[in-house]
Amino acid sequence: MSNLIKNELLKQLLGGKKIYIFMAAIVFFNLLGVFELNFVDIEYTINAQNYSLYMLATVVLYVLPFYVILVMTDMITTEYVQGTLKDTLLHPVKRSSILASKLIALFILIVGFITFSLVTNYIFGVGFWGWGEQFVYEDPNYATGIVYSSTEGILRTIGGYYISVLPLTVFGLIVMYLGFLFKSSGVTVGASFGLFIILNAIGGMFEAVRPYLFVSYFRELASVVFFEATTYSIYVSFIVLGIYGVVGFAFSLKIFNNKDIFY
Amino acid sequence: MSKSSTILQVHDICRYFDEKEVIHNVSFQVEEGDIFGFLGPNGAGKTTIIRMILGLIKSDSGTIKINNYDIKSQFLNAINKVGAVVETPTFHENLSGYQNLLLIKNLHPELPKSRIDEVLEIVGLTSRAKDKVHKYSLGMKQRLGLARALINYPKIVFLDEPTNGIDPQGVVQLRELIVQLAIEEKITFFITSHILHEIEQICNKVAVIKGGHLVAHGYVKDLLSKEVETVDIVTEYKKDALKLMKPLDFIEDMVEIETGVRVSLKTGHSGELNKLLNNHLQVDYLIPVHQSLENVFFELTGGGKNE
Numbered sequence: 236m237s238n239l240i241k242n243e244l245l246k247q248l249l250g251g252k253k254i255y256i257f258m259a260a261i262v263f264f265n266l267l268g269v270f271e272l273n274f275v276d277i278e279y280t281i282n283a284q285n286y287s288l289y290m291l292a293t294v295v296l297y298v299l300p301f302y303v304i305l306v307m308t309d310m311i312t313t314e315y316v317q318g319t320l321k322d323t324l325l326h327p328v329k330r331s332s333i334l335a336s337k338l339i340a341l342f343i344l345i346v347g348f349i350t351f352s353l354v355t356n357y358i359f360g361v362g363f364w365g366w367g368e369q370f371v372y373e374d375p376n377y378a379t380g381i382v383y384s385s386t387e388g389i390l391r392t393i394g395g396y397y398i399s400v401l402p403l404t405v406f407g408l409i410v411m412y413l414g415f416l417f418k419s420s421g422v423t424v425g426a427s428f429g430l431f432i433i434l435n436a437i438g439g440m441f442e443a444v445r446p447y448l449f450v451s452y453f454r455e456l457a458s459v460v461f462f463e464a465t466t467y468s469i470y471v472s473f474i475v476l477g478i479y480g481v482v483g484f485a486f487s488l489k490i491f492n493n494k495d496i497f498y
Numbered sequence: 499m500s501k502s503s504t505i506l507q508v509h510d511i512c513r514y515f516d517e518k519e520v521i522h523n524v525s526f527q528v529e530e531g532d533i534f535g536f537l538g539p540n541g542a543g544k545t546t547i548i549r550m551i552l553g554l555i556k557s558d559s560g561t562i563k564i565n566n567y568d569i570k571s572q573f574l575n576a577i578n579k580v581g582a583v584v585e586t587p588t589f590h591e592n593l594s595g596y597q598n599l600l601l602i603k604n605l606h607p608e609l610p611k612s613r614i615d616e617v618l619e620i621v622g623l624t625s626r627a628k629d630k631v632h633k634y635s636l637g638m639k640q641r642l643g644l645a646r647a648l649i650n651y652p653k654i655v656f657l658d659e660p661t662n663g664i665d666p667q668g669v670v671q672l673r674e675l676i677v678q679l680a681i682e683e684k685i686t687f688f689i690t691s692h693i694l695h696e697i698e699q700i701c702n703k704v705a706v707i708k709g710g711h712l713v714a715h716g717y718v719k720d721l722l723s724k725e726v727e728t729v730d731i732v733t734e735y736k737k738d739a740l741k742l743m744k745p746l747d748f749i750e751d752m753v754e755i756e757t758g759v760r761v762s763l764k765t766g767h768s769g770e771l772n773k774l775l776n777n778h779l780q781v782d783y784l785i786p787v788h789q790s791l792e793n794v795f796f797e798l799t800g801g802g803k804n805e
């Protein structure tokens with residue numbers, strides 16, 4: 236299994252420029268935040284301590300979902316159609332192990348990007364505002380934000396970054412399933428992107444269903460778990476994500492096990 | 499040598515595509531040490547059967563065993579000592595030849611990394627190993643595909659139209675390599691082709707498939723020593739010749755060819771035929787056609803056209 240994971244990472248790291256393009260995109264968006272904050276009035280202090288947290292939503296909503304879509308499409312639809320999925324299947328490996336290793340590789344890649352984003356944001360924060368005196372959290376319930384000790388604030392920020400890997404990985408499982416349905420990478424990307432947009436739109440219109448849509452958690456899981464935002468129950472959050480994950484994997488495995496490999 | 503044992507057993511397999519039966523009750527077996535030619539015209543079902551044997555597509559009925567392991571219920575054991583190139587080999591084009599082999603080596607943790615260099619050496623790609631595969635010619639990809647098929651020390655190797663895209667000189671080299679591997683590494687080969695003369699010299703056994711039906715199966719020497727010979731009657735009067743020969747019971751088959759008529763007849767009757775023809779119409783020549791597997795193949799598959 237570890238060899239299969241290594242293979243998936245090798246293909247992603249050596250087989251294309253996607254990694255570098257998305258690293259550049261993260262740098263770009265994180266700089267955009269610096270630029271934006273210089274023009275927008277906010278009610279509380281921004282400094283290196285809380286800039287990372289401020290930028291988390293941007294990365295997990297506008298950058299990483301697209302990375303997840305492209306990588307999973309690569310791993311499933313593209314590999315199937317270009318015939319390289321078959322090449323793996325001609326060796327003694329279980330189809331379930333193949334799927335699991337693709338998922339774990341995606342997880343590792345997202346962790347890498349989250350780390351990269353976290354680090355660049357602290358660097359940009361120090362560079363543009365200095366370290367600062369205190370950590371202020373912009374709580375929607377308090378106009379001026381609430382203050383944590385520096386250590387606590389930073390630990391909560393780090394927790395918030397890494398917990399966001401979970402909903403993104405769950406999204407990877409949904410894309411995995413879609414990837415088996417289509418014979419064209421473009422269609423898989425389009426369908427996944429469409430699903431992402433539609434679910435976000437539904438969440439925007441109906442507040443009551445929001446806790447049951449995985450897309451809500453790209454942004455919200457961090458505040459649910461690490462910043463005591465009480466809008467969603469922490470239990471509901473994990474149960475919902477767990478169900479999406481288990482169902483996504485089970486459906487993917489079923490379709491893969493029954494699939495005739497024609498390419 | 500120890501007595502031969504069955505390495506591949508295909509029993510009564512069928513497959514439907516969209517209600518249409520594409521493979522009909524096909525059975526055959528391959529013994530260890532065979533170089534087995536699997537022949538048939540385009541669309542006959544060669545690739546489909548290879549994919550079924552390798553577990554890539556499922557058979558609707560029947561059983562397939564490799565090394566005595568069932569491909570469906572004991573897949574991991576069945577596939578372990580198998581190498582295969584199915585149709586044109588596919589690769590991660592943005593990775594190098596070496597990296598593509600590394601991906602496969604990783605699926606067999608017991609293999610040392612040096613095995614990659616060994617198989618590159620065998621197919622003569624060592625000097626290009628670091629180049630990305632998208633820079634390879636089709637012939638080089640075929641060779642890299644063969645290297646990949648050899649990496650796990652397979653007992654049986656499946657090659658689907660291996661000469662596709664290789665120049666005549668390359669075909670000769672490939673044939674020599676196959677024979678060498680069969681002898682030195684004791685690898686059994688299962689080779690499909692619709693271009694017969696390219697492999698007939700090296701196969702000891704063949705199966706011929708047409709329209710999803712197995713139409714012949716056995717040792718090459720048995721198929722060749724059939725009680726039939728073929729002659730080309732070179733004449734301008736094709737229609738008359740056909741009419742004249744129609745009632746003859748030693749004639750098995752007749753087809754018009756450009757220069758006249760090609761007939762298959764029971765061995766020993768060609769003198770009789772010659773006399774008869776010369777008495778009734780003007781025949782320029784009677785040319786015995788060298789009996790090769792190709793003629794048997796054409797007879798069996800009706801000139802290479804499927805149905």
Ligand SMILES: Nc1ncnc2c1ncn2[C@@H]1O[C@H](COP(=O)(O)OP(=O)(O)OP(=O)(O)O)[C@@H](O)[C@H]1O
Nearest residue numbers: 497515520538539540541542543544545546547692
């Ligand atoms: N996915 C599919 N759906 C429907 N029919 C198919 C499919 N794959 C193959 N067939 C049909 O099965 C038959 C056998 O095809 P196959 O590719 O096995 O032939 P082949 O002997 O390998 O031919 P070639 O010499 O051209 O490679 C053909 O009639 C083909 O149209």
Ligand SMILES: [Mg+2]
Nearest residue numbers: 544545546658
């Ligand atoms: Mg074929």
